Amino acid sequence: MDNKLLKKAYAPENFRIRGHRLIDELADHLQKQLNDSKSKTLNWQTPEVELEFWKNFLTYSNESELFSQVLKRTTNVHNPKCIGHQVAPTAPITALSALVGGLLNNGMAVYEMGMAPSAIERVVTDFLCSKIGYNSEARGFLTSGGTLANLTALLAARKAKVKIDVWNEGYKESLGIMVSQEAHYCVDRAAKIMGLGEKGIIKIPTNSSYSVDCSRLEEYYKTAKKKGIHIFAIVGSAPSTATGVYDDLATISDFAKKYNLWFHVDGAHGGGAIFSKKYSPLLDGIHQADSVVIDGHKMMMMSAITTALLFKNGHYSHATFSQKADYLLEQSDHEDWYNIAKRTFECTKTMMSVHWFTMLKTYGEAIFDEYVTNLYDLGNIFGAMIANDSDFELAVSPVSNIVCFRIKPKNSTTTSLNQINADIRQYLLEDGEFYIVQTKLRGQYYMRCTIMNPFTTKNHFKTLLNKIKEAYNVLI
Ligand SMILES: *Cc1c(COP(=O)(O)O)cnc(C)c1O
Numbered sequence: 001m002d003n004k005l006l007k008k009a010y011a012p013e014n015f016r017i018r019g020h021r022l023i024d025e026l027a028d029h030l031q032k033q034l035n036d037s038k039s040k041t042l043n044w045q046t047p048e049v050e051l052e053f054w055k056n057f058l059t060y061s062n063e064s065e066l067f068s069q070v071l072k073r074t075t076n077v078h079n080p081k082c083i084g085h086q087v088a089p090t091a092p093i094t095a096l097s098a099l100v101g102g103l104l105n106n107g108m109a110v111y112e113m114g115m116a117p118s119a120i121e122r123v124v125t126d127f128l129c130s131k132i133g134y135n136s137e138a139r140g141f142l143t144s145g146g147t148l149a150n151l152t153a154l155l156a157a158r159k160a161k162v163k164i165d166v167w168n169e170g171y172k173e174s175l176g177i178m179v180s181q182e183a184h185y186c187v188d189r190a191a192k193i194m195g196l197g198e199k200g201i202i203k204i205p206t207n208s209s210y211s212v213d214c215s216r217l218e219e220y221y222k223t224a225k226k227k228g229i230h231i232f233a234i235v236g237s238a239p240s241t242a243t244g245v246y247d248d249l250a251t252i253s254d255f256a257k258k259y260n261l262w263f264h265v266d267g268a269h270g271g272g273a274i275f276s277k278k279y280s281p282l283l284d285g286i287h288q289a290d291s292v293v294i295d296g297h298k299m300m301m302m303s304a305i306t307t308a309l310l311f312k313n314g315h316y317s318h319a320t321f322s323q324k325a326d327y328l329l330e331q332s333d334h335e336d337w338y339n340i341a342k343r344t345f346e347c348t349k350t351m352m353s354v355h356w357f358t359m360l361k362t363y364g365e366a367i368f369d370e371y372v373t374n375l376y377d378l379g380n381i382f383g384a385m386i387a388n389d390s391d392f393e394l395a396v397s398p399v400s401n402i403v404c405f406r407i408k409p410k411n412s413t414t415t416s417l418n419q420i421n422a423d424i425r426q427y428l429l430e431d432g433e434f435y436i437v438q439t440k441l442r443g444q445y446y447m448r449c450t451i452m453n454p455f456t457t458k459n460h461f462k463t464l465l466n467k468i469k470e471a472y473n474v475l476i
Contacts, residue, residue: 022067029071030092033078034455041082041435042075075435080456081464083449084435086241086269086402091301091367097358098303101351108349109341118338121353127360128294128308131274133287139314139337142306142352143344146268146295149309151190152345153291154233156311156320157262158194160290161232176200176229178220180212180247182240184266200229210243210396210441212236214251221259233262238283239270242439242448243395244379244402246270250285257288265289268307270400272299275368279376282399290316296355298452299372299401306352317343374454375401382451382461391469395446404439404446407472418445420475427471434464 008014032039045053050073057069076082078089106114125140132138143149154177155167164172175196179187181203191201202224207213217234224231234256236247249265256263265271265286271294273279274286286292291311297304311317318335320343341347359367376399383398386405395404406421425438425447439448447468 025068025071026092026095029076030078033076034080039076039079040432041079041084042429042432043072044430044432045073078453079435080453080460081434082453083451083456083460083464084437086298086450086452087304088297088299088301089453090297090303091359091363093358093362094301094303094355097354101354104351106351107347108351109339109347111336111338111340114351117351117353118340120357121340122337124353124356124360125308125310129310131365132289132292132310134310134312137314138310138312139317139335140308140310141317141340141343142296142349142356143309144307144346144349144352145305146184146266146293146298146307147186147189148345149268149293149307150184150186150235150264150266151193152309152320153264153293154187154190154194154235156291156316157233157264159319160316161260161262162230171195174200174227174229176202176224176231178202178204178217178224178231178234178261180204180206180235180237180240182206182210182212182242182245183235183237184241184268187235187266199227202229202231210240210245212247212252214248214255217252217255221255231259231261233264235264235266236289238265238267238273238286239400239402241269241402242441243404244270244398244400244450245396246282246399248285249283249289253285253288256290262290263288265292268293268295269298269402270372271295271308272368273372273376273400275365276372276376277369278373279400287312296352299375300356300368301359301371302355306350306355308356321345371454375451378451378454378456379403381458382449385458385461385465389465392465395441395444401451403449403451404441405449406444406446407468409472420472421445421447423475424468424471427475428467431467431471434467436464 077087106117108114108117111118121142125142129138129140143152158166158175162175177191177196177200179201188201202220204212204216204220221231234252236249236252238249239246253263271292273282289312291309294300294308296302296306296308379398379401382403383394386392386394391407391409392405393408406417407424408417412420422438422445425436428434428436437448439446
């Protein structure tokens with residue numbers, strides 16, 4: 001074989017030419033999304049139409065069109081009217097760090113397959129630990145997403161708090177965790193993967209402001225205990241995904257201490273508020289948590305996917321996947337922090353630490369303060385606008401950048417309200433100017449916005465609310 005294709009694929013000059021062209025295209029895209037008020041957040045197609053397009057593309061279209069078609073047919077997270085899900089409009093520099101990792105492809109599992117990114121990961125996670133208020137015993141690592149990080153934290157919790165070595169011997173008793181009814185579904189999934197079953201997930205109801213009702217923790221704990229369930233962990237949401245409301249971490253922490261439970265904080269969305277001088281009080285008590293999750297690709301502005309999992313006691317970050325039950329006893333002065341796959345679920349993982357380090361080195365931690373503070377302020381501003389408009393109703397007064405609301409004109413009935421709000425949200429999706437999402441809270445249908453773009457303004461909110469009223473009049 002003459003390896004013609006391989007030579008073409010690896011030719012540095014081809015990479016250079018295409019790379020320059022692509023960066024130009026991406027910069028133009030960014031410019032348009034941020035500044036052109038007419039650009040849409042998405043050009044809606046049904047899944048079937050989209051599937052047909054790409055099937056045909058593979059056979060008939062010009063390869064030089066590929067990246068530009070992807071740009072045209074995706075959701076524009078940098079558009080200030082894109083206020084739907086929680087993924088960040090990436091700080092563009094993390095697209096560059098993603099490019100570096102994409103080419104170098106260091107596998108990260110062992111130190112020698114990623115010397116710089118492994119050491120950088122230690123620097124970054126040590127820094128995050130200190131921001132949380134942990135002492136020098138704390139350690140962390142980065143992993144692929146909040147979902148995986150929550151599962152890993154609960155596995156660590158089980159290892160730490162359950163005397164029987166479940167990892168090696170399987171279950172000999174019923175185990176359980178306590179968590180808010182409003183927690184992200186991935187906590188439920190993690191518990192199911194761990195084999196705790198439905199009965200092992202003790203769901204605590206929320207109070208009128210959708211944060212976990214701490215006055216009921218004792219009652220639920222005791223009822224579970226009576227049923228023979230050994231509870232080993234409790235999870236606090238910071239905040240809960242649907243409503244953006246933070247649980248009372250300090251009170252949960254006291255409760256966890258009283259019953260010797262592992263206290264885990266799911267700060268996938270809002271753990272980054274530790275950087276906000278104004279909003280960090282929402283996280284009061286977080287330094288007491290045994291483990292904390294913070295997503296880089298949500299409120300830390302990074303390219304997906306990268307999540308920090310941080311442990312108050314670093315030993316536990318080593319113990320989760322260790323085969324030996326007595327690992328902790330063997331722990332010596334020599335901790336090999338640099339062979340990261342011993343501690344993570346992944347074997348190969350991306351060089352994700354480079355995103356965090358690049359942000360810190362380029363802009364300093366102040367950028368995270370600016371970002372979180374701006375967005376949470378915008379959440380409050382939007383919340384106040386909705387509260388002051390008699391055609392709308394908030395599910396709960398927003399405390400972060402997540403806002404749930406619905407249109408509720410005076411003469412409507414509850415059942416038709418759910419339908420009309422769902423219809424309006426679909427209307428907006430197909431219209432494509434704004435992108436917002438939806439959620440169901442206590443049986444009621446709400447439109448849900450997550451303000452992720454710091455350049456979204458009050459005027460955008462005004463236009464959106466007017467557009468919703470228009471849609472109501474069209475659809476009713
Ligand atoms: C987004 C989110 C998750 C899941 O994180 P991924 O990074 O999407 O896997 C978990 N918990 C909360 C509270 C979240 O907001």
